[in-house]
Amino acid sequence: MKEIYRVIYSLDLFLKNLLKIIFIILSFTPFIFCQKFVITNSYFIEYTIDKINRAIYCHGSPTDTSDTIKKVDLKTLATENTNFHFSPPVFANVKPFLIYNTSNYFHSDNNLMLHNIITNSDFKIADSNNISPIASSSNIMFSPNDKYILLPGYVFSLEDSSLNKFSSDIDINFDTDDLTPQWSSDTSFVFASPDTIILEYFLLSGRIDTLVKSSGYSLNGFAYNIKYNILAYSFNTLINPSPQIYLHYKNSNKDSVIFSRQLDNPKFSCWNSALGLTYLSWSSNNNMLSFLIFHYTESSAGVYFYSLDSSKIYKATLCADYPLKYALKWANNDTLIYYGSSDGLIYGFNVTSVITSIKKEKNNNSNNLDFNIINYPNPFNPSTKISFTLETAKNIKIIIYDNLGRKVRKLADSYFPSGSNTVTWDGRDEEGNNLPSGVYYYSLLTDKDNIVKKMILLK
Numbered sequence: 262m263k264e265i266y267r268v269i270y271s272l273d274l275f276l277k278n279l280l281k282i283i284f285i286i287l288s289f290t291p292f293i294f295c296q297k298f299v300i301t302n303s304y305f306i307e308y309t310i311d312k313i314n315r316a317i318y319c320h321g322s323p324t325d326t327s328d329t330i331k332k333v334d335l336k337t338l339a340t341e342n343t344n345f346h347f348s349p350p351v352f353a354n355v356k357p358f359l360i361y362n363t364s365n366y367f368h369s370d371n372n373l374m375l376h377n378i379i380t381n382s383d384f385k386i387a388d389s390n391n392i393s394p395i396a397s398s399s400n401i402m403f404s405p406n407d408k409y410i411l412l413p414g415y416v417f418s419l420e421d422s423s424l425n426k427f428s429s430d431i432d433i434n435f436d437t438d439d440l441t442p443q444w445s446s447d448t449s450f451v452f453a454s455p456d457t458i459i460l461e462y463f464l465l466s467g468r469i470d471t472l473v474k475s476s477g478y479s480l481n482g483f484a485y486n487i488k489y490n491i492l493a494y495s496f497n498t499l500i501n502p503s504p505q506i507y508l509h510y511k512n513s514n515k516d517s518v519i520f521s522r523q524l525d526n527p528k529f530s531c532w533n534s535a536l537g538l539t540y541l542s543w544s545s546n547n548n549m550l551s552f553l554i555f556h557y558t559e560s561s562a563g564v565y566f567y568s569l570d571s572s573k574i575y576k577a578t579l580c581a582d583y584p585l586k587y588a589l590k591w592a593n594n595d596t597l598i599y600y601g602s603s604d605g606l607i608y609g610f611n612v613t614s615v616i617t618s619i620k621k622e623k624n625n626n627s628n629n630l631d632f633n634i635i636n637y638p639n640p641f642n643p644s645t646k647i648s649f650t651l652e653t654a655k656n657i658k659i660i661i662y663d664n665l666g667r668k669v670r671k672l673a674d675s676y677f678p679s680g681s682n683t684v685t686w687d688g689r690d691e692e693g694n695n696l697p698s699g700v701y702y703y704s705l706l707t708d709k710d711n712i713v714k715k716m717i718l719l720k
Contacts, residue, residue: 299606299640301340304605306605307399308588313352317333318333321605330342333607336664337699338698339699354403355406361373362374373385387424405444408420408447411442440453440456443485445487449461450462453483491510493508493550494509505538506552538554539552549594550569553599555585560602561584564576575612577597592609635714641688643695645686658706662703670691671691672686698718700717
């Protein structure tokens with residue numbers, strides 16, 4: 262019997278030491294995880310973003326024979342039908358314009374229309390005689406200040422309403438989602454030709470410059486940072502056994518590697534099988550670069566992003582996260598959106614929440630915060646638990662706000678002991694009324710700190 266106790270004691274000691282080692286390793290890893298939230302509750306395969314009004318427009322439900330485009334308000338997650346069909350509209354960056362199709366891409370009566378939202382008037386940009394069959398919401402783009410519109414084979418000028426065709430000598434890849442052209446200024450854009458060289462085309466002079474040329478490798482994706490003149494790009498892993506993401510600094514004509522097998526965390530990487538790095542995209546303020554790391558042989562993909570401010574890679578998910586993901590885009594500076602291949606639902610990540618914030622992670626390190634806070638589930642219905650861990654006992658206030666910043670409930674204002682604590686919110690206001698679906702915020706205040714987190718009530 263004594264021998265059994267010795268074995269149990271040794272095993273217990275071993276497990277405790279192992280946990281300590283794991284904790285130490287995790288303490289030094291520069292990764293974070295985002296809480297995923299569901300944006301749509303039905304199948305979609307294509308979407309566009311209205312960044313000015315914080316909404317997305319979706320298409321692709323197999324059961325919707327009318328091909329009606331749905332609009333989802335990102336502030337409230339409310340969904341409604343629109344008057345658009347066949348393909349989601351493409352929105353301008355600063356002006357009140359959008360582009361839509363009047364029919365299916367392949368129909369002979371299809372017209373590409375420019376719509377003025379203020380005057381509610383339309384102007385025909387192109388028709389079936391010059392619209393490419395591959396023209397879609399993923400490869401029609403307004404220039405940064407909305408002077409021009411780029412579409413397969415043509416560029417449309419909003420200043421003189423002219424549609425100009427590109428020379429047949431220019432081979433521009435418009436039919437691959439992650440290799441479509443991107444504006445590098447209001448009068449120039451970068452493009453892949455066909456998939457091993459990245460060139461820059463200048464509209465006014467017709468000049469073409471070579472920015473990146475691979476040695477036989479196929480490009481897996483690229484994204485241009487207009488603010489800092491930085492081109493991010495990656496190569497195909499089927500040819501390159503160790504795919505990397507590079508930053509090409511146009512002003513100095515220098516390149517640097519920001520992500521590779523060597524720079525990834527070996528404890529949480531998936532380099533034991535063939536990988537690809539794709540869907541590169543810069544945030545609206547051009548300070549963060551997002552990308553997908555996916556398996557060629559498995560149905561999984563991870564959402565990562567790189568911060569120019571900290572020069573670090575952050576993980577929204579592990580690279581083995583199921584399922585495959587597509588069309589990763591920034592809705593603004595804090596929200597990433599993608600759709601899953603298995604269920605066709607559109608998902609989002611808030612990268613500034615308590616467990617995902619680059620800024621707050623820095624602040625936590627510098628201010629030596631002594632608590633962690635998270636709510637689960639999120640999204641939730643009808644209630645969610647707000648959990649936090651304190652190193653020392655202290656007075657805590659927890660206040661709930663709606664999306665307009667109005668206080669709707671004081672959830673707690675009392676002394677909490679050290680250790681783990683949990684407070685439940687039932688989705689009601691101070692008077693006990695059930696609140697509608699939407700985005701809400703909870704604020705945890707102490708005598709020296711104030712942490713604000715987002716949560717979503719879905720009904």
